[in-house]
Amino acid sequence: MKSVLVVTLWLWTMLVPAAWAATLVLDIGGATEKTYSDFMTKLRTEAKGKDPMYVGLSMMPKPTKPPTYLLVELKVSKDMSITLSLSRNDLYVVGYSDMYKGKCRYHVFPDHDSKKPPYEQHSLCDKAKDAIRKPIGYVSSYTEIERKAKVRNRKEIGLGVNKLKTLIPKVYGSESKDYQDEAKFLLVAIQTIAEAARFPYIEKIAETAANPDDTAICLENNWSKISKEIYNQFKGNPQTPAKDVTVRTCKNLKGINQVQKYITLLSYQGTSRQQLTKRNVVSVLSICS
Structure with a gap:
């Protein structure tokens, strides 16, 4: 039986000191593959460059220095969400944030961390002066994330919104020094959001909550x-x-x-x-x- 999800989506833009970011909100909660598909269409539209299509295929925009960012908020409930920061240069996930007990906590892969305030480098935590830095303890390669997730291969973990709905509560507000849950969440989030935007083949896998092949x-x-x-x-x-x-x-x-x-x-x-x-x-x- 195919997984079901309900997605509420809206789009707005905001300006931040050194990099601007648009935010897409994926409100996770119950049914339909179509709503996830509609979200992916909006994400691709926001991510692609302005150059003409290549035989019906879109291309990422020319990279910029410093990069700009696209934020995707994965919203489980009004009190629980995690926001991913994706580079507009290549759609790579560079980190995430969670608002916990009134404090914005930002988590950035060390290979993407310039040590500047989060809103200056990744648009995370907006302009929160009391943001809490919680570094991710491993680099952003699939090999390293798989190792921290304690899986031999990411094919062992299913994709999709329902899987994220299960994993986000284990990561949101967590103080654990064991990276396993966080790494599993990142494996699923990166593929369900960023990889699915590149590849409709992977989008279909996420829609049906299957494992990547x-x-x-x-x-x-x-x-x-x-x-x-x-x-x-x-x-x-x-x-x-x-x-x-x-x-x-x-x-x-x-x-x-x-x-x-x-x-x-x-x-x-x-x-x-x-x-x-x-x-x-x-x-x-x-x-x-």
């Missing part, structure tokens, strides 16, 4: 490579015929309609001189088996 793991590990392969097919020649377009990374997919079932948001690779549309070209792509 080998194809999903391959996609996650090869996002930049796949994006570059797609971009290089059309760079300088948007009229490239289908018979001349081949990319080989894991699993054979042919035609843009099939490709879009697996990937929809590319990492930034550069710009094209003209728009690439379904009318111009049909893609041949090999992604992951």
Whole structure:
């Protein structure tokens, strides 16, 4: 039986001293796959750059220094939520915050922590002067997060909003020095939110509360490579015929309609001189088996 969830979504923007962030709120509570799908559509729209689409695929914007951030609040109830901070450069999750007992606590991966106030570097905790810094005790690589979660592979943990609903209460307000629950939460959150935004294939896994399979793991590990392969097919020649377009990374997919079932948001690779549309070209792509 497919998992059910109710998602209430709204969008607003706010300005902060050194980086601006838009906030999407995912209000977790009961039924429908459609509401999660609608949320992912809003997230992709907010994340993508302004450049034309590549055969129906969107691309992340050109990276900025300093980065700007996109916040996703995962709201379990009016009294419990966790907010993720995602870099607009690559949609990587750099940290999260929770408001506990009137204090905003911010948790940032050490490989993304500049030691500046949270609202200056990751837009976390807004402008709270009494924010509490709670560093994440491991870097943001999947290998390290899996190790702290005490799992051999992230395929062991199911995805989806209901899984987040179970894990968030174990992390919210926690003072535990054992990183296992936090790492499990981050594995699920990163894939259910950020990876699902890149890959509709992973979105479908999250919708049904399934575990990620080998194809999903391959996609996650090869996002930049796949994006570059797609971009290089059309760079300088948007009229490239289908018979001349081949990319080989894991699993054979042919035609843009099939490709879009697996990937929809590319990492930034550069710009094209003209728009690439379904009318111009049909893609041949090999992604992951």
